[in-house]
Amino acid sequence: xxxxxxxxxxxxxxxxxxxxxxxxxxxxxxxxxxxxxxxxxxxxxxxxxxxxxxxxxxxxxxxxxxxxxxxxxxxxxxxxxxxxxxxxxxxxxxxxxxxxxxxxxxxxxxxxxxxxxxxxxxxxxxxxxxxxxxxxxxxxxxxxxxxxxxxxxxxxxxxxxxxxxxxxxxxxxxxxxxxxxxxxxxxxxxxxxxxxxxxxxxxxxxxx
Amino acid sequence: xxxxxxxxxxxxxxxxxxxxxxxxxxxxxxxxxxxxxxxxxxxxxxxxxxxxxxxxxxxxxxxxxxxxxxxxxxxxxxxxxxxxxxxxxxxxxxxxxxxxxxxxxxxxxxxxxxxxxxxxxxxxxxxxxxxxxxxxxxxxxxxxxxxxxxxxxxxxxxxxxxxxxxxxxxxxxxxxxxxxxxxxxxxxxxxxxxxxxxxxxxxxxxxx
Amino acid sequence: xxxxxxxxxxxxxxxxxxxxxxxxxxxxxxxxxxxxxxxxxxxxxxxxxxxxxxxxxxxxxxxxxxxxxxxxxxxxxxxxxxxxxxxxxxxxxxxxxxxxxxxxxxxxxxxxxxxxxxxxxxxxxxxxxxxxxxxxxxxxxxxxxxxxxxxxxxxxxxxxxxxxxxxxxxxxxxxxxxxxxxxxxxxxxxxxxxxxxxxxxxxxxxxx
Amino acid sequence: xxxxxxxxxxxxxxxxxxxxxxxxxxxxxxxxxxxxxxxxxxxxxxxxxxxxxxxxxxxxxxxxxxxxxxxxxxxxxxxxxxxxxxxxxxxxxxxxxxxxxxxxxxxxxxxxxxxxxxxxxxxxxxxxxxxxxxxxxxxxxxxxxxxxxxxxxxxxxxxxxxxxxxxxxxxxxxxxxxxxxxxxxxxxxxxxxxxxxxxxxxxxxxxx
Numbered sequence: 001x002x003x004x005x006x007x008x009x010x011x012x013x014x015x016x017x018x019x020x021x022x023x024x025x026x027x028x029x030x031x032x033x034x035x036x037x038x039x040x041x042x043x044x045x046x047x048x049x050x051x052x053x054x055x056x057x058x059x060x061x062x063x064x065x066x067x068x069x070x071x072x073x074x075x076x077x078x079x080x081x082x083x084x085x086x087x088x089x090x091x092x093x094x095x096x097x098x099x100x101x102x103x104x105x106x107x108x109x110x111x112x113x114x115x116x117x118x119x120x121x122x123x124x125x126x127x128x129x130x131x132x133x134x135x136x137x138x139x140x141x142x143x144x145x146x147x148x149x150x151x152x153x154x155x156x157x158x159x160x161x162x163x164x165x166x167x168x169x170x171x172x173x174x175x176x177x178x179x180x181x182x183x184x185x186x187x188x189x190x191x192x193x194x195x196x197x198x199x200x201x202x203x204x205x206x207x208x
Numbered sequence: 209x210x211x212x213x214x215x216x217x218x219x220x221x222x223x224x225x226x227x228x229x230x231x232x233x234x235x236x237x238x239x240x241x242x243x244x245x246x247x248x249x250x251x252x253x254x255x256x257x258x259x260x261x262x263x264x265x266x267x268x269x270x271x272x273x274x275x276x277x278x279x280x281x282x283x284x285x286x287x288x289x290x291x292x293x294x295x296x297x298x299x300x301x302x303x304x305x306x307x308x309x310x311x312x313x314x315x316x317x318x319x320x321x322x323x324x325x326x327x328x329x330x331x332x333x334x335x336x337x338x339x340x341x342x343x344x345x346x347x348x349x350x351x352x353x354x355x356x357x358x359x360x361x362x363x364x365x366x367x368x369x370x371x372x373x374x375x376x377x378x379x380x381x382x383x384x385x386x387x388x389x390x391x392x393x394x395x396x397x398x399x400x401x402x403x404x405x406x407x408x409x410x411x412x413x414x415x416x
Numbered sequence: 417x418x419x420x421x422x423x424x425x426x427x428x429x430x431x432x433x434x435x436x437x438x439x440x441x442x443x444x445x446x447x448x449x450x451x452x453x454x455x456x457x458x459x460x461x462x463x464x465x466x467x468x469x470x471x472x473x474x475x476x477x478x479x480x481x482x483x484x485x486x487x488x489x490x491x492x493x494x495x496x497x498x499x500x501x502x503x504x505x506x507x508x509x510x511x512x513x514x515x516x517x518x519x520x521x522x523x524x525x526x527x528x529x530x531x532x533x534x535x536x537x538x539x540x541x542x543x544x545x546x547x548x549x550x551x552x553x554x555x556x557x558x559x560x561x562x563x564x565x566x567x568x569x570x571x572x573x574x575x576x577x578x579x580x581x582x583x584x585x586x587x588x589x590x591x592x593x594x595x596x597x598x599x600x601x602x603x604x605x606x607x608x609x610x611x612x613x614x615x616x617x618x619x620x621x622x623x624x
Numbered sequence: 625x626x627x628x629x630x631x632x633x634x635x636x637x638x639x640x641x642x643x644x645x646x647x648x649x650x651x652x653x654x655x656x657x658x659x660x661x662x663x664x665x666x667x668x669x670x671x672x673x674x675x676x677x678x679x680x681x682x683x684x685x686x687x688x689x690x691x692x693x694x695x696x697x698x699x700x701x702x703x704x705x706x707x708x709x710x711x712x713x714x715x716x717x718x719x720x721x722x723x724x725x726x727x728x729x730x731x732x733x734x735x736x737x738x739x740x741x742x743x744x745x746x747x748x749x750x751x752x753x754x755x756x757x758x759x760x761x762x763x764x765x766x767x768x769x770x771x772x773x774x775x776x777x778x779x780x781x782x783x784x785x786x787x788x789x790x791x792x793x794x795x796x797x798x799x800x801x802x803x804x805x806x807x808x809x810x811x812x813x814x815x816x817x818x819x820x821x822x823x824x825x826x827x828x829x830x831x832x
Binding site for chain 4: 491596603
Binding site: 080081083084085087099100108109110111112118133135136138139 | 496497499500501503515516524525526527528534549551552554555
């Protein structure tokens with residue numbers, strides 16, 4: 001079984017992104033029972049989703065898990081839904097701010113993610129790591145790439161499970177910000193994502 | 209140079225306490241330039257401070273750093289002050305709830321902690337770990353042992369530096385609680401406390 | 417112009433609901449330029465949306481603004497989207513807890529609300545009342561009635577604007593809860609909703 | 625019975641201060657059973673406490689209740705203690721930022737406020753208004769004037785009850801800030817402070 005796991009490059013005021021760090025840590029490791037392909041996506045309205053879809057087409061994975069940073073969250077947040085909306089509070093790395101625009105002019109209002117989100121949340125929490133199901137991935141790049149990925153995969157022959165997981169700030173990011181916000185150590189986040197991949201592996205092999 | 213570092217046993221709904229875990233991790237290690245004596249205090253209105261003072265008298269340290277758990281905090285919180293007040297929101301481990309009582313009938317309203325708190329906060333933050341100066345250690349055991357320690361040390365011949373550091377929940381504690389609260393990995397907290405001890409070592413050796 | 421404004425009856429631990437109070441306050445008033453019909457919906461998986469749709473059919477309004485309580489929010493929250501998901505954290509007033517079920521087996525994943533949400537948020541904030549655009553109405557009754565309303569109205573001949581606004585707790589609710597949560601005075605919420613109706617009135621009369 | 629109630633002028637980014645608004649509202653009213661003298665203090669390290677002490681000497685009140693703004697708090701916060709510390713996060717209105725200085729070089733570390741804080745908190749909550757006891761008034765002007773007031777009154781012949789109450793932001797302040805923070809309507813805060821004065825009146829007339 002092969003997973004594509006993606007992160008994002010740093011954006012905003014930060015020169016590091018936990019999702020990129022997790023992806024780089026996964027890329028250095030071998031796993032039993034599954035292989036992991038990784039990619040780091042640009043925080044760019046156009047190149048972000050393009051890069052993701054290119055990697056999906058090139059790697060032909062059995063499932064896709066996209067990761068991103070969500071400053072302010074305390075837990076590993078497994079997203080349930082991506083909506084057809086761009087509403088940026090800050091500029092992307094191309095300097096672009098978009099307000100109240102559709103991602104896809106003729107796409108549906110939303111797609112549910114197609115990972116077994118409840119099982120993933122329970123598995124991460126059972127591993128002793130704070131985890132939650134989230135009803136909103138925001139309206140920035142994280143939501144956008146998820147929506148575009150699910151839109152792309154919404155064809156019968158491409159129907160592989162795909163979803164998005166938001167990660168808290170790294171301690172070193174939170175240590176340099178005012179006001180103080182929650183953080184999570186890189187090791188803990190890597191363990192959470194590996195737990196997600198193992199759970200996915202089991203779930204996807206089990207006929208439902 | 210010799211430090212006494214104390215933690216607390218678990219209390220409330222939890223069967224683990226990050227301060228105990230940090231103290232046990234320190235006890236297994238050797239440090240260059242200083243020695244660390246440790247103790248785990250009972251969460252008990254009477255035995256808590258008694259155990260602390262007994263260890264201070266037995267170990268005769270050059271400085272005392274007490275640690276405790278503060279569910280809800282996002283950062284390593286270096287306390288500036290302890291007040292002469294007992295006002296428990298939950299029972300201690302002896303089942304005792306105290307409301308609006310003095311710790312010491314004839315003691316002052318408060319003592320400032322006597323560690324170089326600003327330098328400690330800056331050193332922990334510089335190590336990439338969220339850290340803050342705190343103006344309140346609460347009105348439970350953490351505040352009480354700090355007050356009683358500073359009251360005891362408020363004699364010229366005993367004037368060693370002493371203070372208190374509150375730690376966030378461990379991930380495994382936060383993973384099993386509703387609502388979600390911030391957490392910090394044990395390794396990160398151990399690094400923070402070692403950074404505090406190294407900084408103390410440097411500061412105490414430098415004539416001020 | 418005629419508006420239908422709905423609230424909900426109390427639920428959970430509370431014997432009051434700010435949305436019901438606002439609706440009752442509106443029902444006692446006359447407005448210049450528009451009429452307001454009101455209804456209070458049961459917090460009941462089946463009767464909640466049924467009652468709403470019955471009122472829509474009976475009153476034939478020019479727009480529908482549903483109100484509900486969102487404990488923990490600090491601002492008047494104008495919802496952008498309702499999703500096809502029931503995932504109750506607490507029971508409805510019929511004792512029913514639903515997890516991970518669709519609202520409509522063959523409905524789309526979500527509907528965007530069809531009120532001019534940006535203009536409404538700006539108008540409330542300009543009136544000196546904290547207001548925000550929200551990307552999630554949750555997965556309880558508030559989201560459900562919004563989804564079912566938008567599903568019902570998604571027919572060309574019924575295409576009237578409709579949406580949902582979440583309100584903070586009333587002060588008397590927050591005063592009796594631990595931990596403390598934000599609240600907003602009833603008068604302030606009534607003013608916010610009247611501001612929304614006046615803004616809607618202007619917006620709907622202006623050809624776009 | 626005569627009370628002195630003080631507020632502060634606006635500071636920081638704001639051109640309004642809830643404590644000033646409450647004090648101005650009280651000054652326009654008559655009360656049965658007690659008289660209220662009011663003053664608005666400058667947010668100025670030197671003139672703030674001076675103005676307060678001048679008013680205390682001129683009005684010779686039976687009790688003093690100082691009010692101030694605490695952005696971020698959700699409840700009427702009745703302070704228990706003021707500490708001998710100046711540590712400003714923002715400049716006072718004179719452009720002065722003070723870090724880690726004592727208020728009084730030879731004063732004690734802290735004074736407990738001398739109002740019946742528990743009874744006041746219970747009375748406000750019973751009136752349906754969120755209220756809490758607070759263990760820290762910060763280290764800015766609010767804490768400073770309280771400390772200096774209690775220091776001044778710490779002479780047997782001047783021993784009148786005195787304390788401090790922090791108020792949340794007004795809705796119009798919170799509506800113009802990012803991120804959103806809790807607020808409380810002016811009417812609610814005025815009712816809270818009148819409840820405090822009535823409770824004080826009863827408590828101070830009752831021999832304890």
